[in-house]
Amino acid sequence: SPAPKESNVDVLIIGAGPAGLMAACWMAHCGVSARIVDKRNTKIFCGQADGLQCRSLEIFDSLGFADRTWKEANHMIEICMWNPGADGVIRRSDRIPDTIVGLSRFQQIVLHQGRIERFFLDNIKKYSKDSIKVERGVLPESLEIDTSKVEDDAAYPVTVKLRTLTEEEATPAQQQTGSKGSDGLFRSNLTNEDDEDDLIRKSKARAGESEIVHAKYVIGCDGARSWTRRSLGLELDGEATDFIWGVMDIIPVTDFPDIRMRCAIHSASNGSLMVIPRENRLVRLYIQLKEVTPDASGRADKSKITPDLIFSAAQKILAPYKIDYEYCDWWTAYQIGQRIGNSFDAERRVFLAGDAVHTHSPKAGQGMNVSMQDAYNLGWKVGLVAKGVCKREILSSYQSERRRVAQDLIEFDQKFSRLFSGRPAKDVMDAEGVSMEEFKDAFLKGNMFASGLSVNYGPSSIVVKPGDAAEQGDGSEKTKKLVKTHDLSLEEFNKKQALASGLPVGMRVNSFKVLNQACARPWHFQERLKADGRFRVVLFAGNILSPTQKARVEKFCALLDAPENFLRRATPEGKPIDSIVEVLTIHSAKRTETELLRDFPEVLHPFDEKLGWDYNKVFVDDESYHEGYGDAYKNYGVDSERGCVVAVRPDQYVGWVGELEDFGGLQEYFEGCLVLK
Ligand code: FAD
Structure with a gap:
């Protein structure tokens, strides 16, 4: 067969989810030569992440599409807390503003990930004059770094072999047939089958097209099971919990009075539920599934999880209020776990961002936001270094700044999920249960963290303040060694x-x-x-x-x-x-x-x-x-x-x-x- 074609590019981005698109956006805005590939043949059309925090909107504004998002989204103004009274029946016990007043010129809104990806794609097209396009159905099969050239600014030390999949290979299979809406289980952490090695093997058998790309920099934004991370031999540290949650996007038919408010509902003994009112009459329900528990290997059996099972759990939690639906837009289930990448880059030439380096529960609406913010931190650094505007040195600050944020996020999520999935306390003497004061307090504090506005980067060559870079950053040896500070x-x-x-x-x-x-x-x-x-x-x-x-x-x-x-x-x-x-x-x-x-x-x-x-x-x-x-x-x-x-x-x-x-x-x-x- 003919030799594969070879080419050079300054920046290669692997994965076109929110993190990858943010990175591509920077390349378009900075005028850097870049390519972005994704193994899937389409973007997301429904489901998955939806909450947009203040900082993400400020970022969208800096890129030029906050107005589109702001207009289309549902605005979340108030959070209502529902808890069991002495009689065990749920009642509204508190209301707090959804976004801390005066924090930003934006407030938290919700719009599904598919629309956000659309805005990104339009923005990238405009600013790159159509030169950066997501190449779909393309996945990498090997990645090598020539370490002898990593400090040479003009070199292209990263070699990636790319393979183009057939249409059929690039289409994810739906796990459940016959359900009322499309399911997102193929991307859920309860599924293992979405396996790159398998795709590469199958694709080889059919002699898919391949290409060799020499890149100055590679950014791996390929999600929680990141192939890029695995191919660098890097790992996610952390553990899964026993908490399993279902998610449904439905148009509800209900007599529950706060269905258009964000609600945190703790039932006396049937678990917890979170209501997220959304655009187009939709409402997202996050529902704790007490009937599904992980097996000895620590994984839950996904075949047991159906929309009916998830929905009947919601009905029990909301009783005595009634809830039903005719239309379900999307549903999925996930197991809560908190994991963090042990390293965010290799040789300051290949970087990881987004779910590839941190996973946690989605209820605080952090996944998409923190992932985009990672890439917002990284994109300009890589872009300007590739263009010869900035010194390579600044690249070390990516890990010290963002791994620290990920560490804070994991800590926050551990507390938040425990409070959310825990049983409500029966009375003040019930030490095992979660007290409602404790929960409200966590919500108020959580809102500050969740807004993305409390991020405070430690000292480095681009942040002039005193102190130890590692201590105020992610504490790693790498940061200690590589991040220069000002005296x-x-x-x-x-x-x-x-x-x-x-x-x-x-x-x-x-x-x-x-x-x-x-x-x-x-x-x-x-x-x-x-x-x-x-x-x-x-x-x-x-x-x-x-x-x-x-x-x-x-x-x-x-x-x-x-x-x-x-x-x-x-x-x-x-x-x-x-x-x-x-x-x-x-x-x-x-x-x-x-x-x-x-x-x-x-x-x-x-x-x-x-x-x-x-x-x-x-x-x-x-x-x-x-x-x-x-x-x-x-x-x-x-x-x-x-x-x-x-x-x-x-x-x-x-x-x-x-x-x-x-x-x-x-x-x-x-x-x-x-x-x-
Ligand atoms: P992803 O969005 O996962 O994007 C990764 C991209 O890389 C995908 O397009 C994928 O096709 C591509 N890819 C993967 N492997 C390869 C490869 N080898 N080669 C090429 N391309 C590859 N967050 C919230 O805030 N709220 C929610 O309600 C919520 N619900 C979620 C439900 C599910 C089932 C999942 C999986 C996530 C959910 N999240 C939620 C999290 C949120 O979607 C993620 O945090 C966010 O999408 C992370 O963005 P990312 O770009 O890092 O990764």
């Missing part, structure tokens, strides 16, 4: 951080409204931090009308503009000055008393021969005509007279804070992560 005492750091107390170094930039200086339009400041692969310097210019402050700003800008400093040295020959690092300004003087061209140095609103001045870089903290006052200086904790300077990473996390005089510190930050001429 900074706690005292020095606290002084810097106090300049912008509302912008903690390591956390995402929160959003408050500011006005465009040139046109008075209000913007949520985060909307200006687009995911286009650029770092940002945010200059809080303070009271620009005071002569002393103006002199400080001018001095800072002169250094910014100097040819020997990072801004000009990062910019490729002949490209605009904001190509790699964009400078944004927020000042605190009165809008109507200031003039863009008169009061602000040119580097803050650069001039282009063909396009004129840039009117979209200078903002003011002032009152708007129609949308109130964002009070940005107060909310960011910045002195409105003196201001400060903040360096922001391409994924909106704060990397560095300092005084206008501390140009040296800013220069050092960028020297640490950018490739400068």
